[in-house]
Amino acid sequence: MAEPLWTSDEIGAATGGRVVAGPFAVSGVSIDSRSVEPGDLFVALAGARDGHEFAAGALASGAAAVLARKPVQGPHVLVEDTLGALEKLGVAARDRxxxxxxxxxxxxxxxxxxxxxxxxxxxxxxxxxxxxxxxxxxxxxxxxxxxxxxxxxxxxxxxxxxxxxxxxxxxxxxxxxxxxxxxxxxxxxxxxxxxxxxxxxxxxxxxxxxxxxxxxxxxxxxxxxxxxxxxxxxxxxxxxxxxxxxxxxxxxxxxxxxxxxxxxxxxxxxxxxxxxxxxxxxxxxxxxxxxxxxxxxxxxxxxxxxxxxxFAPLAGRGAEKTVAIPGGVFTLIDESYNANPISMEAAFRTLGARAAPGRRIVALTDMLELGEQAPSFHAGLAAPIEAADVDLVFAAGPMMKSLWDALPPTRRGGYAETAAQLAPLVASAVEPGDLVMVKGSNGSRAGVIAAALAALDHAGDKA
CATH class of the missing domain: 3.40.1190.10 (Mur-like, catalytic domain)
Known part of the structure; x- marks a missing residue:
């Protein structure tokens, strides 16, 4: 039988907490009741909602116990501060x-x-x-x-x-x-x-x-x-x-x-x-x-x-998908998880270095947390886009408007205020042979565009 990750006595000793309804042992640690695995210790953290509201649900989903700052119905370790207790548990794991x-x-x-x-x-x-x-x-x-x-x-x-x-x-x-x-x-x-x-x-x-x-x-x-x-x-x-x-x-x-x-x-x-x-x-x-x-x-x-x-590319960080549409296929490069001036320029260089049987297309959403320099950073993307010989640019968001204004009309594929509004414009424009990259900050929802393009895939359709 596998050795437990933590016993109730070890959790109590590490956190300075009081074990209630023990003894017990746990095989994992979770902070999200929606993804609790059987045998987990559920840590009831404070946040937008109090994690204690989800303790009963976590136990019902198989959690072995709860790390809590107030009593719950079921096995738990009572501590003064659950985040502080999680930190102490981490230190104990490191030291052992x-x-x-x-x-x-x-x-x-x-x-x-x-x-x-x-x-x-x-x-x-x-x-x-x-x-x-x-x-x-x-x-x-x-x-x-x-x-x-x-x-x-x-x-x-x-x-x-x-x-x-x-x-x-x-x-x-x-x-x-x-x-x-x-x-x-x-x-x-x-x-x-x-x-x-x-x-x-x-x-x-x-x-x-x-x-x-x-x-x-x-x-x-x-x-x-x-x-x-x-x-x-x-x-x-x-x-x-x-x-x-x-x-x-x-x-x-x-x-x-x-x-x-x-x-x-x-x-x-x-x-x-x-x-x-x-x-x-x-x-x-x-x-x-x-x-x-x-x-x-x-x-x-x-x-x-x-x-x-x-090692394969991670989802939203360069993962590729061949998407079947009427008349052929196009290649979707999903870079939708994150974006900043460095990664944008690197992505354009990569795109420009690849052979494309059709057009090179980029769909971009705002880069976030750039402060007062945000408009210039966005407008500055026009140069690496030109160097990469990108055929069409689709852009969404108030900051990407600076890039849109800096582009020559021949490169403008479409602009919208939000990613959700831009997605159908990109989806209707793609053609067989295109190489299409979606990139933007996660907070500006570039993933919506990537998902819309992936959903065009007819590869699994029955005749």
Whole structure:
């Protein structure tokens, strides 16, 4: 029989809480009653609605017990503050496990890199990782609290919207290895000192790094020197990836072929050539970030390369779908989960590098949290769109109006105030052979457009 994740006595000891209607044991930890699995500990957090309102439903769905700040009907551990108790449970999970831990952040690519690292850890032994984008003040302690005691390696995604958010999360994780994918103008409206403030906020990840730990950094990024200096303050051993000769892992070529790519790189003097299922040009550097991070996690290079070869694009982050419509098919590239000036430009470069039997079409929604510079950032997308030889641009949202106004009439496919209004315009315009990319911030609902295009698929229709 599998060892439980937590016993009631262990939960009580870790949180300082009082066990009611015990003893019991749990096999998981959940904060959402809609996704509770049998055997879970349901944590009744405060939020827009009090989590205690859902405790009975969670127990009815199979939860073994509730972590609560007031009595509920059923097994529970009574604590003063459920978020504070979740944090303590996460710390206890960290301290009881011998796991080597990595923490990943960055303005672009942190979720995909985290999941690619997790794929390598999965091939190397007993592993644990963040799910979805659980990277904030709730997601990080939750991921820690879910970590089995016999875990050998674990990777955590850490995100932020403001300064002084990454530091506490890094101190929770106490990683052996940290990686910063890149730094750019993301959430910049929250930083009076601009992109430098973003870089310093990302550098907070070094605060929890164990003595002698490894920092994996992007040598091509304009903030590399600052980040290297900050890493040096905590005695980190810096490992770099980039295109320059001084990088420990140097990208030599990124060669698309038949829906896949081949990366050629020089890593510590060894020439490597390996395939990827990822077609985005940014994956040239991302793959090297993954390799260096896995190396620092004591994962063999062969295992790391096997993980990269099998790692597929995540939903909303470059996943592709061939959509059958009358007369043929078109290719949908779903980049609808997130967007900022860096990732937009990278996506356009990737699109422009691909052969398209028909037209290159982009459907874009607003990039969010760019502050006063938002109109200029959006209008500035016109240049990389032209460089990528995009045929038609569809745009939605008040900020994307700045791009729309900057486009020549020949590139204007359609504009609407919302993604929902734009979706049918794009859907009616696509033709067989088109290469169609949807990209925007999740908050501006680019996914609505991607879903509408995917729904055009007649591949499963019966004659």
């Amino acid at each position: 496990s011998p796991a080597r831990r990595a923490a990943i952040t960055g303005s672009v690519g942190k979720t995909s890199v985290t999941q690619a690292v997790a794929a390598g850890l999965a091939l190397a032994g007993r592993w644990h990782s963040s799910v979805k984008s659980y990277n904030n003040h709730i997601g990080v302690p939750l991921t820690l609290a879910r970590m089995p005691r016999d875990t050998e390696r674990a990777v955590f995604e850490i995100g932020m919207n403001h300064a002084d958010e990454i530091g506490p999360l890094s101190r929770f994780v106490q990683p052996d290895v940290v990686a910063i994918t890149t730094v750019g103008p993301v959430h910049i409206e929250n930083f009076p000192n601009g992109e430098r403030g973003v870089a310093l906020a990302k550098a907070e990840i070094f605060q929890g790094l164990k003595p002698g730990g490894v920092a994996v950094l992007n040598a091509d990024n304009v903030w590399f020197d600052l980040l290297r200096e900050e890493a040096g303050k905590v005695g980190a051993r810096v490992r770099s990836f980039g295109t320059g000769e001084d990088a420990d892992a140097r990208l030599l070529a990124f060669e698309p072929a038949d829906g896949r790519v081949r990366v050629r790189a020089l890593v510590d003097g060894e020439t490597l050539s390996f395939p990827l299922r990822q077609t985005g040009l940014h994956w040239g550097l991302n793959s090297l970030c993954v390799l260096l991070t896995l190396e620092a996690m004591d994962v063999s290079r062969d295992t790391a390369l096997a993980a990269l070869e099998g």
